[in-house]
Amino acid sequence: MNSQAGINLDISSDSIVDRVYEQLKAMAISYEFKPGERLNEGELAKRLGVSRTPLREALNRLNTEGFLRFTPGKGFFCRELDAHEIFDLYELRKSLEIASVRLAIKRAKDEDIDALLAFLQATGPDPGERSSVELVELDETFHERLMAMSGNAEMLRVLRNVNARIRFVRWIDMDRINRSNTQAEHRAVVEGLKARDEETCVTVLEKHIDRRLDRITSAIKEGYAQIYMPAARG
Template sequence: MVKRVETTSDSVVDRVYEQLKAMAVSFEFKPGERLNEGAIAARLGVSRTPLREALNRLNTEGFLRFAPGRGFFCRELDAQEIFDLYELRKSIEISAIRLAIQRARDQDIDALLTFLRDTGPDPGERTSMELVKLDETFHEGLLSMSNNAEMLRVLRNVNARIRFVRWIDMDRINRTKTQAEHRAVLLGVKARDEAKCVPVLEKHIDRRLDQITSAIKEGYAQIYMPAAGLTRAL
């Protein structure tokens, strides 16, 4: 009986965590906004206990901020933090691809090549969110070939924390070029040739601080302008 209660509780915390994470990633909470725990608990239909567990987990993972005596806050869109996360992403992926050159199975490489072919270089009618999801799927699939689960866990955290900026950034990217780079990296892994894939991947991921700052400015406009427009309409 006790075991069943614990399982249900864990399930509730996981559900609330995923809901809050989606809200934090998309900046449904405004940057720097203090979270009203009572209002959020009522909205999600949960008590304060699972809500607080989920909030603490998100704070630990860098999606929220906690100030003692003040509560939880939505993280800011900070250019230096995003830049640091891009550097972390690049470091992880470069290390992982070196492992993948040694460990990747040809059938897994071919499966990812098929994924690139099937999703195609043409963005079509896909939204920026859908295109970023495809890109994350590729990079996580590439890293999976390293057979290092901890690297993959960290990459997924980084991807989620930079996702909002990547949605903005996606509108500026030439998908035909990026898909060609994806293919070149995979073919380099298949040839077990580090010199053919590491430089391409490094340049592919790299972002300058001024590029990130520009994307963040546009991001703030997208966060606040709809609210401003609604206020004017009322």
């Protein structure tokens, strides 16, 4: 009886940590905390309605995953918007996706490829009334479904982390992108995959994901303006 109660307590504790983790992750991604800001654990615990223990577990997890920074003796801080870090993450994303599409050439099922082409058709090249947040979500969905066809779950896990860490900059960058062009590139990659044409897939993905440091720096400047002079981003 006591053993079962202990198991239930552990499950409940894990559930609280997961909930707090997701709430704090969303706040960190959207820079609800200001860059470089020290997080007040007491205020956060009160705001989220939890004790310090699950809060600290969630904060440690976010620090390990690169969403927050921790300084011994000082505490947890919101990460800065650092152009070189974002550039490195884009390079990592490009390397991951190129490696995974090479695996997908060998492993992808035709029905999964056709389903991804249908997804592109359904979401269309026209952004319509979608916000930049919605467009980035669609784009992430496409790239994650493409990577899933590699059959490598660890690559996909890393990609999701990278996507979340560059998401704020991508919201801004999305406003500068011609969606018709990006959707055409998406289609070219998937059609290349269907034809088992590795060279086409790799060439298009390299061009599609690549971001110059100056473009990232420009997006970050705009990001700081949005953080400190917030406007509705729909």
